[in-house]
C-alpha cells in the first residue's frame with residue numbers, strides 16, 4: 001500500500017475504486033484509472049461503459065459516490081477551478097452558441113482558459129481547415145468538434161482530456177488531430193483520450209485503460225498488453241507441418257497447401273516455431289494483434 | 305432529383321412525425337387547454353355575482369362607452385345583457401394574445417429550434433421530408449387551439465351558456481391563433497435562429513394587438529379589419545355570430561401556411577431567407593468571461609424587448625390621453641378598474657394597471673433569459689465552460705445579470721413610453737414621467753421574486769426549472785382574473801404583485817418592496833448554493 005501511495009503521488013490523475021450511480025443505473029462500479037505525467041493514455045470501453053462519467057468526475061462536474069479521485073493531487077470536486085487552470089478538455093458532444101461565429105467561440109473558450117497565442121489559433125484553424133467567420137449554427141457536427149479541439153489545443157497546459165475526439169471528424173481531419181497529439185507527446189504533455197475508435201488509440205497512445213460496465217478490466221503500457229495477446233502468424237514451409245491445432249494456445253488454424261495461418265498465444269509460440277522449423281520455413285509473417293482483436297476479446301465477442 | 309419528386313418526398317413521414325410530436329407535447333397541450341378553458345369557465349360564472357341585474361349591466365356598458373382605453377385593450381362589448389356577451393368581451397383579446405403566442409412558440413420549437421439543435425438533421429436524414437416538419441408543427445399548434453376550443457365549448461355550455469355562442473367564441477380564438485401559427489411557420493423559414501423566429505412571431509402578434517387596440521379606441525376605425533384580433537372580436541360571439549370571419553381566419557391561415565410550407569420544402573436544411581452573414585473572426589475583447597458572453601448573446605433580444613416596451617407604452621400613453629379627456633369621475637368605471645387591480649385615482653390607476661402588464665411581460669423575458677443557463681447545461685455548452693478556470697457562480701452570473709437588469713429595464717421602458725407620450729399631450733412632463741418611471745421601479749422587486757424562483761429551481765431542482773413559468777402564470781391569473789373569479793384576499797396575496805403599494809394611485813409604502821428584495825436575495829443565494837452542490841449536467 002505504501003509504494004502504491006508513492007506511485008500515485010506522482011500520478012496526474014489518480015482514480016481508485018470510483019463509484020457513481022444515477023438513480024437505478026450504476027455507471028461506475030469501482031473504477032481505477034491512473035495517468036502518469038507524459039503518458040498518452042487511451043481510455044477504452046464500449047458504449048455506456050462509463051468513460052464520459054469518469055471524465056466528468058475527474059473534472060469535478062459530477063460528485064462521486066465513493067472511492068478516490070485526485071487530479072494534480074487535489075480533489076476535483078472542491079478544487080475544480082485551480083485544477084482546471086492546468087488542463088484543457090473537449091467533451092464528447094460539442095454544442096456551441098448558435099449565434100456566435102466559430103472564431104468567436106474559439107476566442108471565448110481560450111480566454112476562459114487564460115488566453116492563447118493568436119498565431120497558434122490561426123495555425124490550428126488552417127490545419128483543421130475551419131472557416132472561423134461562419135456562424136456556429138451553420139456548422140456541421142464535425143466543424144463544431146473542430147472548434148472545441150482548436151480551443152483546447154491552442155492553450156499550453158500540462159494535461160489534455162479528450163472524450164471521443166475524432167467522432168464526427170473525417171479521416172483527413174482525424175489524422176490532423178493525431179499529429180497534434182504526437183506533437184503534445186514530444187512536448188511531454190499528458191493526454192487522456194477516451195475512445196472506442198481503436199485505431200486511434202493504437203495510433204497515438206502509449207498506455208491504455210480498458211473498462212467495461214463501470215469497472216477497469218485491464219490497464220498498462222500498450223506494449224505490455226500486447227504481450228499477453230495472441231500473435232497472428234502466416235507460415236510458408238517446404239514440407240507439411242504437423243497439425244498445429246493440437247498445441248494448446250493455438251487458434252484459428254487455416255491451411256492452403258504449404259501455407260498455414262493461425263493465431264498463437266505467447267505461451268505456445270515456442271512450440272509452433274519449433275514444429276515449423278522442422279518442416280523447413282520458407283517464409284514467416286507475424287503481425288501483432290490489432291487492438292480491435294484485443295478489444296473484442298475483452299468483450300467476449302471473439303472475432304474468429 | 306427533379307423538383308416534383310423533391311416536392312413529393314418533402315412530405316413523406318409526416319404522420320410519423322406528428323405522432324412523435326404529439327408524444328412530446330401532449331402534456332403541455334392538455335395543461336394549457338385545461339388552464340385557459342377552466343379560467344374562462346370561472347369568468348363566465350362570475351357575472352351573475354358581479355353584475356346580477358340588467359340595470360347594472362347597462363350601467364357597465366354606458367361606463368365603457370366613456371372609456372376608450374379599456375375598450376382598446378379588451379375590445380368592444382357587443383351584448384352587455386347576456387353573460388356570454390360579457391364573457392366574450394372580457395376574454396377574447398387576452399385569450400387570443402396568450403394562445404396565439406403559445407402556438408407561435410410551439411411552431412418554432414418544432415421547426416427552427418429542432419433544426420438548430422440538429423434534431424432535424426436526424427429526422428430529415430431518415431424517412432422524413434423537409435416540408436413534413438413544417439406541416440407537423442402547424443398541425444400540432446392547431447391541435448392546441450382545437451383542444452382548447454373543444455374544452456371551452458363543453459365548459460361554457462356546462463355553465464349554462466348557449467352552444468352556438470360558446471362554439472363561436474372558442475373557434476374565433478382558435479381561428480385567429482391559427483393565423484398566428486401559420487405566420488410563425490413563415491417566420492421560422494425567414495429567421496436563422498429559433499430566437500429570431502420567436503422574436504419575429506412575437507413581434508407580429510404584438511403588432512396586430514396594437515393595431516386592433518388603436519382601431520378599437522376610436523369609433524368605426526377600419527384598422528380593426530387589418531388584425532386577426534379584430535376578426536376574432538368582430539365575430540361577435542353571443543351577439544349574432546358572424547361565422548364568415550372565422551372562415552376568413554381559416555383562409556388566411558391556410559394561405560400563409562402554404563407559403564411557409566413551400567419555402568420549407570424547397571430550401572436546404574439550416575438555410576434561411578435572412579442568410580447567416582460571415583462575421584468577425586476574432587471575438588470582441590469583452591467576450592472573455594460569462595458576463596461578456598451573455599451580453600453578446602442577449603443584447604439584441606433585450607434591445608428588441610426594450611423597443612417593443614417603449615412603443616407599446618407610448619401607444620398606451622396616447623390611448624390613456626384620449627380616454628381621460630372623456631372621463632368623469634364615474635363610480636361604475638372606478639369599480640371596474642378596481643376589479644382589475646387599480647385604484648381610485650383614474651390616471652394613476654391606469655398607469656399602475658398598464659405597468660403591471662409590462663411587469664408580467666418582463667418576467668417572461670427574465671425567465672426565458674435565465675433558463676438559457678439550463679439550455680446551456682442540457683446542450684453541453686455548460687460542460688465546456690465549466691471545464692475551464694471559472695467557478696459555477698461566475699458561469700451563472702452572465703445570464704443572471706442580463707435577466708435581472710434586463711427585466712428591470714423592460715418595465716422601465718414601458719413606464720417611460722407611457723409617461724412621455726401621456727405627458728406630451730397633457731403638458732406635465734416631469735410629473736407624468738416621474739409617476740410612470742417611479743411606478744415601474746416600484747414593480748421591479750416583484751418581478752425579481754418571480755425570477756428568483758426560477759434561479760432557486762435551477763439550482764436545487766433543475767428538472768423543475770420551468771416552475772418559474774408556472775409562478776408567472778399564477779401571477780397573471782391572480783392579478784388579472786383574481787378579483788373577477790372571487791378568489792379570497794389571502795390567495796391573491798400569494799402573488800408578489802399582490803403586495804405592491806400601487807403608487808401613484810395609492811400612498812407609497814416602502815415596506816413591501818424591501819421585503820420582496822430580501823426574498824429575492826434569499827432565493828438567489830439558495831439557487832446559487834444549490835448549483836454549487838449539484839452534478840452538472842444534473843442527473
Ligand SMILES: Nc1ncnc2c1ncn2[C@@H]1O[C@H](COP(=O)(O)OP(=O)(O)OP(=O)(O)O)[C@@H](O)[C@H]1O
Pocket residue numbers: 022023025026027045046047048049050051052053054092196841842843
Ligand atoms: N445523467 C445521467 N443520468 C442517468 N444515467 C446516466 C447519466 N449519465 C450516464 N448515465 C448512464 O451511465 C452509464 C455510463 O455512461 P457514460 O456516458 O459514462 O458511458 P460512455 O462510456 O461515455 O459511453 P459512450 O461510449 O456511449 O459515450 C450508461 O449506462 C448511461 O446510460
Ligand SMILES: [Mg+2]
Pocket residue numbers: 051052053092163
Ligand atoms: Mg461518452
